[in-house]
Amino acid sequence: MRFKQITIGLFFIISFLIIGSVRAQKKDIVDYVNPLIGTPEAGFKEGLDGGGTMPCVGPPFAMTNFVVQTSENKISRMPYVYEDDSVLGFMATHQPTVWMGDYGYVSIMPQIGELRLLPKERALSYSHDNEASKPHYYSVTMDAGNQKIKGEIAATSRVGFFKFTYPESDNSHLIIQGINITENKKPFQGYLEIDVENKEIRGYNPQRMSSHLGPDLPNFKGYFVIKLDREFKDFGTWNSFRNEPQITVSGTEQKGARMGAYISFKTKENEQIKVKIATSFISIEQARRNLEIEVPHWEFEKVVKETRAIWQENLSRIDVKGASEDQKSIFYTALFHTMLFPREFSEYGRYYSAFDDKVHEGISYNDYSLWDTFRALHPLLHFTQPERVSPMIQSLLQMYQEGGWLPKWPNPTYSNIMIGTHADAVIADAYIKGFRGYDVELAYEAIRKNAMHPPYQDTEKVWGDRDEGKLYEARGGLTYYHSLGYVPSDKTRESVTRTIEFGIDDFTIAQMAKDLGKTDDYNRLMNWSKNYKNLFNKKTGFMNARLFNGDWAKNTQEGFTEGGRWTYLFGAMHDIDGSIELFGGKEAFASKLNENFEDNHYRHDNEPGHHYAYLFNYAGQPWKTQELIRKHTSVENYRNAPLGINGNDDCGQMSAWYVFGVMGFYPVTPGTEIYAIGAPQFPELTLRLTNKGKKNDFKIVANNLSENNMYVQSVTLDGKRITKPFITYSQIINGNELVFEMGKTANANAFTND
Structure with missing residues (x-):
């Protein structure tokens, strides 16, 4: 009897130890995030860009990013x-991306x-072996001669808490470096x-590296x-004139451009x-108030724990099961990257506006990479951050009221960067999806x-990306677009x-006009x-440039932004049926799409073609979409390593594409409820x-x-068969379960009633 009791006791002890060990090894979702992914300057191949990300610390959409500084950052180089x-330093930065x-x-x-x-004189060497990076915590051990810091x-x-x-x-x-101007x-002139x-x-730093653009x-x-x-x-202050530091040992004030x-x-x-x-954009007093509200104590670990909990909750809005450890790290790092921008710009009920140079009451966001993010990032936020969608739109409308136009790429004011006015798509798309927490009439006016x-x-300017003035x-x-029906290449770049x-x-x-009953506007638009x-x-x-007189431009590669004639051949994402008609039907359209991918014209490392893989759905060949989603969500473009994003992440767009890709659907056409179905890449995922x-x-x-089983054999939504390779926002937001049956062969009848 006694032996039996000892045996039972040992059993429970061993079981407890085993269970404890398993629990100790179990990761929370936030633990899968690797902020070092996307941080190299190098790209996947020679001539390609790196991810342009940084291992910043702070909660989602933080106003200020706190990061270790390895470089004197500037336009084209991250901190x-x-x-x-x-x-070189530990930095409070507002640089959103490398460009x-x-x-x-x-x-x-x-x-x-x-x-x-x-900076270069005070630099201390370090190794990545002595570095730890998480959304809520960063550490590095630096060499200081024979000693360590x-x-x-x-x-x-x-x-930031250091x-x-x-x-x-x-x-x-x-x-302390209050400002660091070497060329501007x-x-x-900063003050300290x-x-x-x-x-x-x-003190304060008035420098804006993009100031010459706005x-x-x-x-x-x-x-x-x-x-x-x-x-x-x-203590003392210092001021560097022509890179020569002048030290004022007893001084308590300093003003200058590098001091x-x-x-x-x-x-x-x-x-x-x-x-x-x-930090603050309102005043020193407001910076002090922000400190009192957010970190009134000296408990470092408390801040780490609280920010970690915030990330855990936000990242848990998508739960992945059955994926490998590498896939989870890639996925949750991508999701992390989609929750950084646009950044919060208001400070407890007030915000500084870089559009009228005044302080206002209200909520504000800034740093919208709209040319990139209207495609997938903002549509993803409809699912992952619905509480922020309307405030982000309201922020854009405030910029319109304060500056006269909606911005294209606020940094933090008008910058003349990129083309198009894709705030239009972001606002209208959210409106169609039912978001209404903003002034709708003002939104339509803007x-x-x-x-x-x-x-x-x-008509007096030729315009151009990053024109100064x-x-x-x-x-x-x-x-010209209105009068000629196109923009002529000899008048506008x-x-x-x-x-x-x-x-x-x-x-x-x-x-949006149609829904608001503005029929005349709808017809013209x-x-x-x-x-x-x-x-x-x-x-x-191909799509080719035309001159003002109607002739075709001789250079068939002229007239494009960040690409050429292949980059924009299928660019009319809003009228895919019309594009198919231009090519002479679905078969011809699909043939040209095949040529685009098979001859390596497709560039996943830049945004204009991000919807192209899904266009086979519209041409009656959805299995081609499924093949391409498997290919482009793979290590070809996304890896669990610092060199892990094929191309600049552009404030989360590249990452948002990946998240949609592995979920199994994608928002091809903004301003509609329709998503094109691709193929899920994980056994189970819950939104x-x-x-x-x-x-x-x-x-x-x-x-x-x-x-091997990459092909969709059938899809059911809440038990009902889906007969076309499309699903709507309403079906998702009101649905419960989307089930894909997968197989190893392409199935032309996957979306039929057969």
């Missing part, structure tokens, strides 16, 4: 580049030994002051308040110094203006792409939306939806899915 081998500029930033850097102030980051939306572990040293320092087209009594360094903003400043958890005894401050102190072995940076009114001096482009070339993309936006506005047909050259079989306050789980099941 963190994976190939770099040294750390855009930073603004209102500030950085700090721990140091020992001789005081070294400029460890830096850690936690953050809220507007406040913890530095120093070695024993009589000369330990913290370097405008004479910005040291407040010894309050253990505070405060209007002047005399009141713009990125304000900061820096707090340390120790007394200031030895900062330093705090010096003694440290014991492994002594920790905690630093908080609060998008209608884009469609109906050419910009000032439209104060004139805001809107739809450059719209006068990027004419073919403009004609196609104006048509996309016109179509989306037309759908739908007529204009077909203008792309006027650029289809039957002799070449945890919220529709008008009501929560609902929508499960997507792929039975018999395997490496």
Whole structure:
């Protein structure tokens, strides 16, 4: 009996240990995110771009990104580049992506030994082996001669919390860089002051790296308040003129274009110094208020834990089962990337507007990469962030009211970057999906203006991406688009792409006009939306540029944005039936699509063709779509490694494409409820939806899915057979279960009643 009791006792102990071990190994969803994915400058092949992401710390859609700085960032270079081998600082940045500029930033850097102030001089080497990166926490151990300094980051939306572990040293320092202008087209001057009594360094940085592309903003400043958890005894400010630092040992104030401050102190072995940076676009007082609201304490781990919990909840809105560990990391990192932009821009009921240079009451977002994100990111937010959709639209409408036009790429004001006015598509698409938490009449007024009114001096300028000056482009070339039925290449740059993309936006506005009973507008807009047909050259079989006199331009590769004639051949995503008709029917259309993919004309690393794989559905060959989705959601474009995104992520668009791809459907045409069905890539995925306050789980099941079984054999929605390769937003948001039967052979009858 006693032996039996001992045996039972051992059984329970062993069982407890085994269960505990399994639980210890179990990952939460947030643990799958790898923010280092997409951070290399290198692309998948020579000549291709890297992902342009950074391992920032903070909650979803944070106003300020807190990141370790390995590079002096500028337009075309991020603050963190994976190939770099040294750390220059720990940064509060607002640079959204590699092609855009930073603004209102500030950085700090721990140091020992001789005081070294400029970025390259103060740099400390590090290895990725001594680096940890999560959405809620980052750490790196840096080499400081024969000693080590460890830096850690936690953050809220507007406040960064840093913890530095120093070695024993009589000369330990913290370097603050308030502004870092080495080249700029405008004479910005930052300001900084040291407040010894309050253990505070405060100031502002007015620099906007993209300022030459938009209007002047005399009141713009990125304000900061820096707090340390120790007394200031030895300190000073510095100012670099022509890269030569001038140190003012006893000074407490500094102004300049490349300047900062330093705090010096003694440290014991492994002594920790905690630093908080609060940011604001409103005032120093508001930065201090943001600090008091978001991080009023000195509990570093508490911030890590709270931000982690926020990410866990947001990422859990899509639950994946049956995927490999690598697939989960790729998926949840992609989902993480779709929850960074547009960034929050308001500060507890108020916001600074970079469109009228004033402070207003309300909620605001900024940094919209609209040319990219209207395609998949914003449609994905309808499912994953429905509570933010209307506020994001309201923010765009505020920009319209304060600046006169909807923006194309606010950074944080008008920038004349990219073409088209795709805020139109974002607004109209959300309206059609039932989002109404904004002024609907104002929204229609704003998008209608884009469609109906050419910009000032439209026929006097040739326009162009990133044109400098104060004139805001809107739809450059719209006068010709209306009068000729196309944008002529000898009058306006990027004419073919403009004609196609104006048509996309016109179509989306037309759908909103129709619903609002504005019939005359609807008819005009739908007529204009077909203008792309006027650029289809039957002799070449491509969309080609035309001159003002109607002749075809001699250069058949002229008139395109970030691509050529193959890039935009199927670009009229709003009128696919019309495009099929241009090619002479479905068979000819599918043949040309095949040529596009088989001869490697398709470029997944850029956005214009992101809907192309789904076009086979419209041509009666959905199995081709299924093949291509398997191919392009694979390691060919997405990998669980730093070099893991094929092309610039462009504020989440590349990642949003992947999320839709593995879910099994895609929003080809904005301004409609229709999604083209592809093929799910995971055995089971659940969308945890919220529709008008009501929560609902929508499960997507792929039975018999395997490496070989990539083809759809049939699809049922809540037990009812789907007979066409399409599904609607209403079906998803009100449905419960979408079931795919998968097989190893292409099935031409997958979407029939047979």
